[in-house]
Structures are given as structure tokens and as C-alpha cells.
Amino acid sequence: MSKMRNKAIEILKANWRDGYTVPSKNLYPYQWKWDSGFIAIGLAHFDQKMAEREVETLLNAQWINGFIPHIVFHKVSDTYFPGPNFHRADLHPLANKEYPSTGMTQPPVLGFTLERMHEIAKDKKESLQFIKNNIDRVYKNHQYFYNNRDPKDEGLVYIYHNWESGTDNSPLWDPIFETIDAPVYNFERRDTSIIDPSERPTKREYDYYLHIIDIAKEHNYNDAKIAEFSPFLVQDPLFNSMLIKSNSALISLYKMIGGNEDKIEQLEQWQEKSITSFNRKLYDKDLGAYIHYDLRNDKPIRMVSSSSFSPLYAGIPNKDQAEALVRTMMDKFGGEDMYLCASFDPSTDKFNPKKYWRGPVWINLNWMLYHGLLDYGFNDLAQRVKSDSIEILEKVGFYEYFDPRKSIYKGDVKGYGGSDFSWSAALFLDLTE
Numbered sequence: 392m393s394k395m396r397n398k399a400i401e402i403l404k405a406n407w408r409d410g411y412t413v414p415s416k417n418l419y420p421y422q423w424k425w426d427s428g429f430i431a432i433g434l435a436h437f438d439q440k441m442a443e444r445e446v447e448t449l450l451n452a453q454w455i456n457g458f459i460p461h462i463v464f465h466k467v468s469d470t471y472f473p474g475p476n477f478h479r480a481d482l483h484p485l486a487n488k489e490y491p492s493t494g495m496t497q498p499p500v501l502g503f504t505l506e507r508m509h510e511i512a513k514d515k516k517e518s519l520q521f522i523k524n525n526i527d528r529v530y531k532n533h534q535y536f537y538n539n540r541d542p543k544d545e546g547l548v549y550i551y552h553n554w555e556s557g558t559d560n561s562p563l564w565d566p567i568f569e570t571i572d573a574p575v576y577n578f579e580r581r582d583t584s585i586i587d588p589s590e591r592p593t594k595r596e597y598d599y600y601l602h603i604i605d606i607a608k609e610h611n612y613n614d615a616k617i618a619e620f621s622p623f624l625v626q627d628p629l630f631n632s633m634l635i636k637s638n639s640a641l642i643s644l645y646k647m648i649g650g651n652e653d654k655i656e657q658l659e660q661w662q663e664k665s666i667t668s669f670n671r672k673l674y675d676k677d678l679g680a681y682i683h684y685d686l687r688n689d690k691p692i693r694m695v696s697s698s699s700f701s702p703l704y705a706g707i708p709n710k711d712q713a714e715a716l717v718r719t720m721m722d723k724f725g726g727e728d729m730y731l732c733a734s735f736d737p738s739t740d741k742f743n744p745k746k747y748w749r750g751p752v753w754i755n756l757n758w759m760l761y762h763g764l765l766d767y768g769f770n771d772l773a774q775r776v777k778s779d780s781i782e783i784l785e786k787v788g789f790y791e792y793f794d795p796r797k798s799i800y801k802g803d804v805k806g807y808g809g810s811d812f813s814w815s816a817a818l819f820l821d822l823t824e
């Protein structure tokens with residue numbers, strides 16, 4: 392174990408740039424929002440200052456309206472497409488002029504990241520000071536979401552691009568793409584010259600991804616216009632669970648700091664509304680799972696993915712719902728021949744065990760499920776998620792994603808996607824502390 396921990400630390404040090412960590416050397420050469428949060432949790436285990444700088448650098452890229460972008464393009468790189476010249480986030484009048492970025496966001500990880508970093512910190516006094524200096528910027532990010540991403544005032548925020556979900560090419564989005572008339576773009580992919588194309592999204596899928604960005608650009612990334620015109624508009628249980636978990640973390644941290652009653656009160660109001668709507672709108676009793684809601688076409692997306700179980704991490708389900716989730720997880724994902732937790736329902740024909748978010752296991756989802764299951768007292772299943780994660784990493788190393796089928800782990804088998812992947816290393820450190 393200590394050899395693996397040393398290797399994880401070595402990877403994080405090698406992926407460290409000046410003030411932030413790249414997810415994987417050539418494949419992802421910038422700073423990604425949700426990666427950064429998980430990475431900071433890993434960094435905190437061996438260098439509190441590095442962890443704090445990671446978070447601070449991301450917060451420095453925040454826009455005037457509180458928005459935090461999904462990618463911050465710190466340095467020019469020709470190994471990634473689409474770069475800043477395609478995204479043109481600077482079209483938004485409130486964009487951060489100093490940090491070129493995308494004009495879309497990613498799940499709100501920073502609240503629970505700060506809380507976990509503080510638990511890990513050796514120097515609690517210093518850590519509390521760091522939180523005091525930065526927490527208002529995270530609060531402002533939540534305020535941005537509730538004020539700009541919730542047009543029906545439901546307490547459930549929308550994402551307007553599949554890249555905002557983090558689960559980029561999940562089969563969840565297929566029916567939405569079928570409603571979109573995207574042109575065929577002429578561009579040069581960089582990812583598929585680094586990674587086997589069978590493990591990455593297709594060219595046609597990239598056409599949709601670029602087209603949705605082009606529509607947002609036509610409206611200068613104005614949120615109200617995006618809510619009106621984006622062909623992709625979804626309430627995502629994973630994204631909203633992470634927002635709700637981060638709300639709780641901010642409430643605890645503000646209480647620890649003292650004062651800030653107005654912010655605590657506002658967070659509690661958001662929390663109540665969000666959790667009520669979440670259970671009303673995103674829980675599907677027949678499936679025994681949380682689902683996504685297609686706000687553009689006004690219909691539920693009745694498919695089960697690892698995101699369906701993520702509300703456990705945010706304390707959203709009641710006891711009966713939590714039990715139903717566990718049954719669904721065991722029935723569909725938990726066979727003896729499978730590692731938990733596949734990213735998409737293995738009992739369907741959309742499941743692909745090799746292709747990015749269409750089936751493989753991801754360590755960040757497993758980390759959330761582990762904590763959620765523990766919180767609800769499902770200790771055996773929590774331990775299985777944890778030991779499955781560790782076993783896979785020990786077998787193949789710190790890849791980006793992994794085949795859930797146990798039968799293939801014989802002989803010379805590899806993980807998929809980027810190698811020396813930062814959050815796999817970071818969350819291994821946290822799971823095995």
C-alpha cells in the first residue's frame with residue numbers, strides 16, 4: 392500500500408504546474424474545475440499549502456458574476472481541442488479578463504472540498520484562516536447558480552452542455568442529441584491521437600458538443616438567453632447533489648468561522664427548496680433511482696447511471712428511497728462478476744464497458760458513493776465500493792477510467808483513457824489514509 396501511495400504522490404507532483412494540477416499530462420493540459428476539487432483533497436494529504444494553492448488558483452479565475460469556468464487555459468497548449476479561440480468566453484461582458492477560460496462550468500465541488508481539506512489539515516489554525524479568506528468566493532458561486540441557472544425557481548439548477556455534467560458522453564444525452572440538428576464540423580481532434588478512439592466520444596458527438604457552444608456564443612454566453620435557446624438544458628442529479636453537498640459544507644464552515652448569519656440563512660433556504668424539489672422531480676419510484684430531467688423538451692430521462700446514486704452523498708434520499716437505491720445498485724450494477732460502480736446501467740444495450748462515461752468505473756463517483764453509503768449505514772456495500780476501487784487501481788495503476796468486468800483482468804490489462812490521472816491518484820490517497 393505504501394508503494395502505491397508513494398506512486399500517487401509522485402503522479403500528483405509530476406502533474407503540478409505553477410499553482411494548479413493538470414488532470415493528465417497531454418490529454419488534459421489545463422486546470423479543470425471538478426478535477427481541481429478532488430485533486431486538492433489528495434494534495435492535502437501530503438502538502439496543505441499545495442492544496443490551498445490549487446483551490447485559490449481556480450477561484451482567481453472566477454468571473455465578476457460568481458461563475459467559475461470548467462477549464463482555465465493557463466498556458467497555451469496544442470495537445471487539446473477545443474481551446475480558448477473556439478470557446479471565446481471573453482464574449483461574456485463579466486468574464487475574467489486575466490484568465491482565459493471556457494464559458495461553461497462543471498459540478499460545484501469547492502464547498503465539500505474545503506470541508507474535507509480542513510478535516511485533513513495538520514495546521515488547523517492556518518486552514519481556518521485559508522477558509523476565512525476564500526469561503527465568500529465559493530458562496531458567490533452558489534449564488535450565481537441559484538440566481539442564473541434556475542429559471543423556474545425550483546431550487547434545481549440546469550446545465551446547458553453535456554461537458555458541464557462531467558459525465559461527457561453518457562448515453563443519457565443520446566435522446567437529446569437526436570432532437571438537435573448539428574452541422575458537420577471540420578476540425579482536428581487531439582484527444583484521439585493520444586488515446587485509442589474506441590475509448591473516446593465519436594466525431595459526430597463532438598459535432599453536437601461544438602454546436603451547443605456555438606449557440607451559447609451567439610448569445611455571448613448570456614444565461615437567460617441560454618435558458619431560452621440552448622437545445623441542451625438539463626437538471627442533472629449529480630450536479631445538483633454536489634451543489635447540495637457543498638451547501639451543507641458551507642453552512643458548517645460558516646458556523647465554524649462565526650458570524651455570517653445572513654449567508655447561513657440563505658444557504659439553509661436554498662437547501663430546503665432544493666432537497667424538496669429534488670425528491671419531487673428527480674426521484675423515479677418505478678426505477679428505484681434518481682434520474683435526469685430534460686428541461687428543454689420537458690421530460691424525464693428515465694435511465695439509470697452512477698449519477699442516479701449520487702444523492703446518497705448529499706443526504707437527499709429518505710430511508711426508503713436509500714434502500715431502493717441500494718437494491719437498484721445491487722440488481723443492475725452489483726453482480727459478482729462486476730466491479731462497482733459502472734457509470735451506466737450494465738443491463739442495457741447502451742452500456743459500453745470501455746467507452747468513457749458509457750460504462751467504465753470512475754474513481755470520483757466511487758469516492759462519493761462510498762461516503763454516501765457509509766452515511767446511510769450501508770457499511771458492507773460502502774466497503775465493497777472502496778475495496779473494488781483500490782483493487783482496480785492496484786491491478787492496472789492510476790488510469791482515468793476502468794473496465795467494470797472482472798473477467799478481463801487477466802494478463803496484460805490496462806486501464807482506459809489518460810494514464811497517471813490526477814484524481815485517481817488523489818482520491819486513492821484519501822480512500823487509503
Ligand code: DGY
Nearest residue numbers: 423461472554559582
Ligand atoms: C474532454 O475534453 O473530454 C473533457 O472532459 C471536457 O471537459
